[in-house]
Amino acid sequence: MKAGFSIVSLTVAMLAGLPAAVAETTVLRDFTLIDGTGKAPATNQALVMTDGRISWVGPSAKLKVPAGAKVERLKGKYLMPGLIDSHVHLGLVDGITQNLQYQTPENIEKQLGIYAAYGVTAVQTLGTEKDLIFPIQQMRKGRTAMSRVYTVGQGVVFKGSYGGVPGLDQSVATPGEARAMVDKEASHGADLIKLWVDDEFGMLEERMPPQISSAVIDEAHRKGKKTVAHIFYYDNAAELAREGVDAFAHSVRDRAVDDALLSQMKAKGVWQMAATLSREASFTYKTLPFLDDPFFARGVTPAVLKELASPERAAKLAAAPNFPKYAPTLQHAMDNFAREVKAGIRYGMGTDSGPTARFPGYFAHWELELMVKAGLTPMQALTAATSANAEFMGANDIGTVAPGKWADLLVLGRDPTADIRNSRAIDAVYIAGNKVSTIWQTCIGRADDACGGRP
Numbered sequence: 485m486k487a488g489f490s491i492v493s494l495t496v497a498m499l500a501g502l503p504a505a506v507a508e509t510t511v512l513r514d515f516t517l518i519d520g521t522g523k524a525p526a527t528n529q530a531l532v533m534t535d536g537r538i539s540w541v542g543p544s545a546k547l548k549v550p551a552g553a554k555v556e557r558l559k560g561k562y563l564m565p566g567l568i569d570s571h572v573h574l575g576l577v578d579g580i581t582q583n584l585q586y587q588t589p590e591n592i593e594k595q596l597g598i599y600a601a602y603g604v605t606a607v608q609t610l611g612t613e614k615d616l617i618f619p620i621q622q623m624r625k626g627r628t629a630m631s632r633v634y635t636v637g638q639g640v641v642f643k644g645s646y647g648g649v650p651g652l653d654q655s656v657a658t659p660g661e662a663r664a665m666v667d668k669e670a671s672h673g674a675d676l677i678k679l680w681v682d683d684e685f686g687m688l689e690e691r692m693p694p695q696i697s698s699a700v701i702d703e704a705h706r707k708g709k710k711t712v713a714h715i716f717y718y719d720n721a722a723e724l725a726r727e728g729v730d731a732f733a734h735s736v737r738d739r740a741v742d743d744a745l746l747s748q749m750k751a752k753g754v755w756q757m758a759a760t761l762s763r764e765a766s767f768t769y770k771t772l773p774f775l776d777d778p779f780f781a782r783g784v785t786p787a788v789l790k791e792l793a794s795p796e797r798a799a800k801l802a803a804a805p806n807f808p809k810y811a812p813t814l815q816h817a818m819d820n821f822a823r824e825v826k827a828g829i830r831y832g833m834g835t836d837s838g839p840t841a842r843f844p845g846y847f848a849h850w851e852l853e854l855m856v857k858a859g860l861t862p863m864q865a866l867t868a869a870t871s872a873n874a875e876f877m878g879a880n881d882i883g884t885v886a887p888g889k890w891a892d893l894l895v896l897g898r899d900p901t902a903d904i905r906n907s908r909a910i911d912a913v914y915i916a917g918n919k920v921s922t923i924w925q926t927c928i929g930r931a932d933d934a935c936g937g938r939p
């Protein structure tokens with residue numbers, strides 16, 4: 485596996501996960517700690533990183549600097565766990581042209597580098613990846629320089645209904661075929677199992693029926709795997725909750741959720757793992773509203789920016805039959821997410837970025853902003869994107885700043901609990917204790933200095 489990506493500089497030994505001859509120790513001190521658990525920020529904190537993992541966290545006053553350690557003072561800065569995006573798709577696009585032919589290890593690693601540059605240090609892919617995702621998934625066990633990968637492998641689609649991508653053979657017609665597919669993905673090493681239950685605003689004849697979804701869920705549970713469902717309709721959400729699905733990968737978007745569904749979700753422990761508010765919001769624009777935001781523009785080529793700004797593209801999007809449906813869909817997604825949070829349903833953060841015009845990393849920050857707009861506190865949104873996601877994903881060595889965890893860290897120049905948009909004030913990103921280039925040190929498709937200074 486080669487790095488092959490210019491914004492990432494790391495030695496081959498680190499990428500291969502070879503043990504260093506002597507312990508490599510770094511101390512970060514004097515920052516305000518947001519530890520990912522939801523606990524109030526603590527000032528004047530310090531941590532020690534040893535060979536890529538956190539070995540000590542506590543007040544700077546109690547810090548004992550290990551001999552030979554490199555020390556960095558972060559006075560006035562905020563340190564938190566790297567963000568986790570629980571709903572992404574990798575290697576689907578080149579620019580904004582979507583085609584499975586672009587799903588190569590090189591392109592996936594490039595995208596994982598962009599996630600990392602935005603402080604998203606782990607992602608969970610939800611069902612449109614070829615088997616080449618599994619060797620990449622394995623890299624999370626070492627000192628990688630890219631975002632770590634959790635994956636469902638290929639998700640289960642009911643023949644003739646919504647889901648998957650052209651070019652992947654992932655549809656099933658019978659409960660037996662559904663169980664066989666679950667077994668295949670589990671044997672490849674899928675972390676959990678994905679299923680789609682939708683008909684694209686009624687444009688497709690079928691939705692996955694209960695006899696298929698219940699077989700998928702039952703077989704996954706027999707294999708010790710959680711299940712996560714793409715849903716759109718209230719009715720499907722209610723049926724899947726009854727069948728014992730573990731999480732929803734989108735909000736209910738056709739109507740308001742009611743007490744019956746909320747209590748069912750709570751009783752069964754169903755998570756709203758991803759609300760994908762940024763996905764829904766992106767569909768409501770003819771022209772995306774952030775094309776001149778340098779935090780966005782640095783992560784895409786000038787050619788992509790030009791294409792996104794073109795009047796022809798805007799006209800085409802506005803003329804699509806479903807275009808008027810997107811604004812009410814977004815409103816349902818936001819309202820229902822807020823209702824669930826208020827009702828005590830567990831939730832994570834996920835964007836559904838990766839398909840065309842849904843951008844790695846940038847959408848995670850937009851998602852956090854929309855979660856706050858929906859009614860969460862900034863701390864609730866940040867906790868969803870760190871410890872909560874890690875908990876749902878069973879990712880035991882990421883998601884909080886605590887001894888034993890990977891030193892996957894985000895250092896911010898401003899307080900994200902005061903204003904969620906401060907999640908964009910990225911000063912440094914660490915993966916396994918190594919600094920990787922941030923988005924502010926990135927300028928895709930241009931000379932290094934062509935993106936101007938950081939605002």
Ligand SMILES: [Zn+2]
Nearest residue numbers: 571573610836
């Ligand atoms: Zn998705």
